[in-house]
Amino acid sequence: MAAVVRESGAFGGLLYVLPSDGDALRLVLVAGVPEEIAAPWRRIALTDPMPVADAVRERRMVWIGGQEEMARQYPRPALVLPYEFALAAAPVASDTALRGGLVLLWPGGRPGRLDRGEREAIESGCRRLGGLLQRAADRGDPVVPADRPRMLPPTAGRSLSLNEAAVVSAFVDRLPGGSCALDTNGRIVFITPAATGLLGRDAASLLGTLPWESLPWMDVPQVEDRYRAALVSRRPQTFTVLRPPDVWLSFELYPDPSGISVRIRRSDPAEEAPAAPSVPAAGPSRATLLYHLMHLAATLTEAVGVQDVVEQAADQLLPALGAQAMVLMSSEDGRLRILGHRGYPTELTDRFDGIPLNSDVPGSEVLTTGVPSFFPTFADLRRAYPSTVHEDGMASWAVLPLIASGRPIGSLLLAYGHRRVFPPGERAVLTSMAGLVGQALDRARLYDAKDHLAHRLQSALLPHTLPRIPGLRIAARYLPAARGLGIGGDFYDLIRLDAHTAGAAIGDVQGHNVDAAALMGQVRTAVHAHATVGASPADVLARTNRLLTDLDPGLFTSCVYVHLDLAGRRACVATAGHPPPLLRHADGRTELLRVPPGLLLGIEPDTAYPALEIPLPHGSVLALYTDGLVEAPGVDPDDATAALAGLLEHADPADLDTMADTLIRHAPTPGDDIALLLISPGD
Secondary structure (H helix, E strand, O other): OHHHHHHHOOOEEEEEEOOOOOOEEEEEEEEOOOHHHHHHHOEEEOOOOOHHHHHHHHOOOEEEOOHHHHHHHOHHHHHHOOOOEEEEEEEEEOOOOEEEEEEEEEEOOOOOOOOHHHHHHHHHHHHHHHHHHHHHHHHOOOOOOOOOOEEEOOOOOOOOOHHHHHHHHHHHHHOOOEEEEEOOOOOEEEEOHHHHHHHOOOHHHHOOOOHHHHOHHHOOHHHHHHHHHHHHHOOOEEEEEEEOOOEEEEEEEEEEOOEEEEEEEEOOHHHOOEEOOOOOOOOOOHHHHHHHHHHHHHHHOOOOOHHHHHHHHHHHHHHHHOOOEEEEEEEEOOEEEEEEEEOOOHHHHHOOOOOEOOOOOHHHHHHHHOOOEEEOOHHHHHHHOOOOOOOOOOOEEEEEEEEEOOEEEEEEEEEEOOOOOOOHHHHHHHHHHHHHHHHHHHHHHHHHHHHHHHHHHHHHHOOOOOOOOOOEEEEEEEEOOOOOOOOOEEEEEEEEOOOOEEEEEEEEEOOOOHHHHHHHHHHHHHHHHHHHOOOOHHHHHHHHHHHHHHHOOOOOEEEEEEEEEOOOOEEEEEEEOOOOOEEEOOOOOEEEOOOOEEOOEOOOOOOOOOEEEEEOOOOOEEEEEOHHHOOOOOOOHHHHHHHHHHHHHHOOOOOHHHHHHHHHHOOOOOOOOEEEEEEEEOO
């Protein structure tokens, strides 16, 4: 990791691992940035709108050249890190599997594109990392940390002799004002006597501390924000702050890979834009809490289901608040329901799932009253709930109401491994964060209800089973889009016509909503009806087209219809604006069928649809599919179709189910629905 950061010219990076049985990337290694900045992105789902998720999912390098480009393409990280820096994200793969993703960071103001050497360094580094992760997996070694990612130490500066150190110290002391040095985590590692005089504290009480924690008047968002800006952009930053009662101090920050040098001097407030005075605060700094609050808000706006809310809340809240465990609860028919948890064993949470709401349990009471509860010690918890048994090993607890539309819809339990005092300011922040979770949960429950209804509609419109036809082997797959309602207009069908003939259809209605699904049902019914009365493929499409133009649904449909002559081992194919089928011959050679294209259904009422006759001998496989199987951002459709043909060529034609699974598994993570129908003449 250190080598790829150095060779690419980046100042830092984050390495993610994709577990073999997971759908989310896990952060395992951080270089060049503090853990606190990386904490909100410890876990990134493959469907998240984040550069590394796109890079891994689409198996391509993602480059973000600056703040404006980040805001345009990825607003969530741009909102939380509004600084000038460049970023590259690339997939990490071994020879056999996708292993994770790599993010590299450059200072702001660098050239707009990666040069050839930088790109080669990244690609070579990803290959080396992929090989290391592959060997670790082969040995059975764990690659995902149990608690937090490993932090690579910064590159050490040049060591000074005693004489050089004395000269440097004298040089610094002669400069006007005071000076100090911060490490990459923001802690004071060096300070001059002049600086301690300006700050009003002795060196012993400042060394090793964060300025905004040891100096309460520096706990204002602007101070820590400028520190973050210097660290992320690698550019100098300045700010002015009031040291009570009336001393204005100006700070100049100069960053490099080993930390930040700071100059401090008295300032005229009329010449600077001062930071507002602050009052002492306990717990995380105000800027840190605002940082995580913004990230939580941005993340939860994109949560689309209850489990998504659970995962996002756990990913953000636990590292932000220093908590070790979380439980998200709601009510159902007068009983407590556990929606999700993190940090607790399932067997423990299962014991509380389904208990009556009037039980002597904190989460139950908060859910019914909407009033938060805070327990700094188990003795406090025991006084409020005498029957409680201390079985989770935690030291402090907060139980917060999840409020939506002015009423409690659930409760959130946060548990801490070390004692927490919960001062008033922190209680307010915790309650605010729980409010964001409550609003997201309310939206997610509505989404899940709509999604369930939509899937019931889709399953009712698609064939439950395909008919068994002697002399024909088939395999079918349907995969809904990863985003939206998860339903759409893709369909397939197999139609028994008589003892020796059958019809097969596959199509795609424009859109991914209930209207598309409803029209899909009408198209499938029309194709089925026209086929069963003996119409030719050209007539099946022409008659269905006239029906759609009469209905004028405002949506267009692509479709392929195939008439199968099982006795003559031949097929007749007609297409309406649909991706052409692939034919795998018995010898393995695979070709794209050049069927004369016809217009999409529903555009012009009097459209002719030419047909193509092809032999379909024993051992051949005809593959009908929708465009979701081959389309991906940044990928040429012809190249994607050729890759699909290659997979078909090397698959075993004797096992159509395995062949179908292989084709689906290598499809891009669907932004579109995928339907697949494999047909092979049998004995």
